[in-house]
Amino acid sequence: MKADLRDFDAGEMNQAMEEMGEKPFRARQLYEWVHKKAVCRFEQMTNLSENLRERCEERFFLGGIEMIGKQVSAADGAVKYLFALYDRNVIESVRMQYKHGFSVCVSSQVGCRMGCGFCASAKEGLVRNLSAGEMLSQVYEIGAEGEHISHVVIMGMGEPLDNYDNVVKFIRLLSDEDGRNISGRNITLSTCGLPDEILRLSKEGLPVTLAVSLHAPDDEIRKQMMPVARRYSMEEVLKACDEYFRCTGRRVTFEYSMIDGVNDKKEHALLLAERLKGKNCHVNCIRLNGIGGAKNVGSSWVNIENFKKILEINRINVTIRRGIGSDIDAACGQLRKKYLNGEGKNQCRHFV
Numbered sequence: 327m328k329a330d331l332r333d334f335d336a337g338e339m340n341q342a343m344e345e346m347g348e349k350p351f352r353a354r355q356l357y358e359w360v361h362k363k364a365v366c367r368f369e370q371m372t373n374l375s376e377n378l379r380e381r382c383e384e385r386f387f388l389g390g391i392e393m394i395g396k397q398v399s400a401a402d403g404a405v406k407y408l409f410a411l412y413d414r415n416v417i418e419s420v421r422m423q424y425k426h427g428f429s430v431c432v433s434s435q436v437g438c439r440m441g442c443g444f445c446a447s448a449k450e451g452l453v454r455n456l457s458a459g460e461m462l463s464q465v466y467e468i469g470a471e472g473e474h475i476s477h478v479v480i481m482g483m484g485e486p487l488d489n490y491d492n493v494v495k496f497i498r499l500l501s502d503e504d505g506r507n508i509s510g511r512n513i514t515l516s517t518c519g520l521p522d523e524i525l526r527l528s529k530e531g532l533p534v535t536l537a538v539s540l541h542a543p544d545d546e547i548r549k550q551m552m553p554v555a556r557r558y559s560m561e562e563v564l565k566a567c568d569e570y571f572r573c574t575g576r577r578v579t580f581e582y583s584m585i586d587g588v589n590d591k592k593e594h595a596l597l598l599a600e601r602l603k604g605k606n607c608h609v610n611c612i613r614l615n616g617i618g619g620a621k622n623v624g625s626s627w628v629n630i631e632n633f634k635k636i637l638e639i640n641r642i643n644v645t646i647r648r649g650i651g652s653d654i655d656a657a658c659g660q661l662r663k664k665y666l667n668g669e670g671k672n673q674c675r676h677f678v
């Protein structure tokens with residue numbers, strides 16, 4: 327079985343070159359081709375001898391993810407990509423355009439085992455973790471379309487802190503000056519709120535922005551929405567976030583997906599403001615995207631605006647995330663679902 331070179335950090339490349347009887351500078355050249363220039367074929371590595379390129383080809387491959395579908399939003403230019411992995415699993419990623427540049431939303435797992443009722447990615451449970459190389463490949467392949475990618479959000483399919491080691495390796499490779507050099511400050515990791523892993527992350531020396539899916543002002547409502555809330559109380563999650571801020575100096579974002587009648591009332595806003603009082607944080611209100619099944623309906627924009635006002639009056643920083651790509655299945659996981667239901671399946675060319 328060949329290995330994905332995009333999954334190799336500098337130390338691993340050194341070791342691989344050493345095992346192949348090559349000098350250390352070859353490893354540095356290889357690293358630059360793989361992580362800085364993100365080439366997808368060995369023949370593009372023009373400063374390596376033909377012989378070395380052939381021997382690399384026998385042992386390794388580059389990326390192993392293939393773009394099999396693409397949908398462009400007419401409303402805001404967001405692009406959703408469908409990628410097939412070497413084992414025929416399928417993931418999706420999104421490219422969004424902001425004032426500050428282009429941002430890529432990366433998936434960290436195939437499926438997810440956190441089971442949030444409103445999220446499409448959780449519906450079939452966890453299939454497998456993505457490797458660091460497979461996460462990088464989403465950024466590299468989307469970058470190869472021509473636009474400069476300045477920001478990355480780990481907010482696609484999966485729970486990143488449930489794939490901790492690979493995600494941290496991915497962030498280190500992505501922010502490496504000798505690679506893509508996307509500063510940790512421009513990387514956001516979104517988690518359903520696993521306190522132990524948040525604490526671990528706070529000690530990694532990575533200045534990434536932490537976004538935590540709070541979605542509720544108290545444990546009772548949170549438990550209705552997110553099974554993970556039965557394992558960890560909001561108190562534990564918020565404590566871990568305080569520690570994250572203390573260690574990294576990065577202001578934590580709390581995501582709040584708003585469901586009509588469930589978590590969007592005045593009393594919920596007041597309670598949330600009370601819980602977050604005095605914290606250096608930021609609340610991001612998101613209107614729930616329906617994922618089929620009528621149980622959960624997104625809040626009205628009026629309710630969302632009122633909710634925001636109450637937080638503001640109570641001096642909590644708050645913004646509303648406008649649905650990006652709303653005309654191209656804004657709800658996470660829907661593009662993949664379409665694919666799995668049969669549309670476009672024959673486009674998939676398997677490889678490796």
Ligand code: SAH
Nearest residue numbers: 445481484485516517518539581583614615
């Ligand atoms: N596992 C990570 C990433 C999930 S996706 C996490 O839980 O944070 C990123 C955000 O989108 C999360 O806040 C998630 O709760 C939210 N989300 C998922 N499905 C949604 C939907 N249908 N409508 C609105 N937000 C949704």
